[in-house]
Amino acid sequence: MMRKLFAWWRRHQGDRLRINESLWDQVEAGLPFLGHLLPDERLGLRRLARQFIAEKQWSGAQGLHLTPRIQLTIALQACLPILNLGLDWYAGWVGIVVYPGDFVIPRRMLDEDGVVHEFDDEVMGEAWYGGPVLISWFDHAEDAEGINVVIHEFAHKLDMKSGDADGLPPLHAGMSRSRWIDVMSAAFDDFQQRVDSGEETPLDPYGAELPTEFFAVASEAFFETPALLNGEYPAVYEQLRSFYRQNPLQTPDPL
Numbered sequence: 679m680m681r682k683l684f685a686w687w688r689r690h691q692g693d694r695l696r697i698n699e700s701l702w703d704q705v706e707a708g709l710p711f712l713g714h715l716l717p718d719e720r721l722g723l724r725r726l727a728r729q730f731i732a733e734k735q736w737s738g739a740q741g742l743h744l745t746p747r748i749q750l751t752i753a754l755q756a757c758l759p760i761l762n763l764g765l766d767w768y769a770g771w772v773g774i775v776v777y778p779g780d781f782v783i784p785r786r787m788l789d790e791d792g793v794v795h796e797f798d799d800e801v802m803g804e805a806w807y808g809g810p811v812l813i814s815w816f817d818h819a820e821d822a823e824g825i826n827v828v829i830h831e832f833a834h835k836l837d838m839k840s841g842d843a844d845g846l847p848p849l850h851a852g853m854s855r856s857r858w859i860d861v862m863s864a865a866f867d868d869f870q871q872r873v874d875s876g877e878e879t880p881l882d883p884y885g886a887e888l889p890t891e892f893f894a895v896a897s898e899a900f901f902e903t904p905a906l907l908n909g910e911y912p913a914v915y916e917q918l919r920s921f922y923r924q925n926p927l928q929t930p931d932p933l
């Protein structure tokens with residue numbers, strides 16, 4: 679009963695949000711990787727994005743004024759990975775904090791000699807376990823193709839859904855956990871070696887840091903440059919295809 683009520687409330691909140699058609703078109707035109715979606719899927723993504731905007735708590739940091747265009751741009755990208763999974767995958771936290779450009783997070787680290795190091799970490803985004811997602815917003819984004827801060831951070835949220843950020847999100851029935859681990863660790867090891875040897879990799883080298891970063895970076899590529907990921911690591915592409923229940927390599931038939 680409660681679930682039904684909540685689903686109704688969520689739809690209602692989403693429907694109440696007034697967003698004019700030209701703004702949708704304008705924002706979607708700036709996200710060319712939505713091009714593989716079928717007309718029904720595009721509508722489904724808009725519906726999810728509305729509900730997502732309505733049910734999260736948005737704030738602009740450091741004086742950033744949040745406009746509908748910023749919210750819509752972030753929401754469409756955040757909802758793309760869960761288009762066929764559902765908004766419940768982002769349940770359990772509400773905050774989205776948007777920064778003007780990249781930002782600094784003060785860190786404290788204890789080394790093995792017991793000495794505390796304090797330093798500022800300059801980041802473009804961060805996802806907190808059970809807490810908010812922090813994202814930087816660039817007004818005239820000249821993002822390198824295949825790099826997508828929003829998809830990256832929300833992939834971490836999906837990863838954390840299983841408890842840890844370890845590159846292993848909760849898998850669907852019918853998916854094999856051991857197959858996922860074999861495929862992902864083989865690709866991660868290979869990628870790490872390539873990055874360590876100084877090779878210029880087509881995927882973001884940040885993915886060589888940790889298995890969770892590899893999952894997030896592979897997810898960005900899966901949606902933004904699927905042919906590239908499929909060419910580099912076809913088995914990873916297949917696993918992500920099963921997990922996200924989407925095939926960005928498919929192009930809709932021309933009307």
Ligand SMILES: [Zn+2]
Nearest residue numbers: 830834891894
């Ligand atoms: Zn990351």
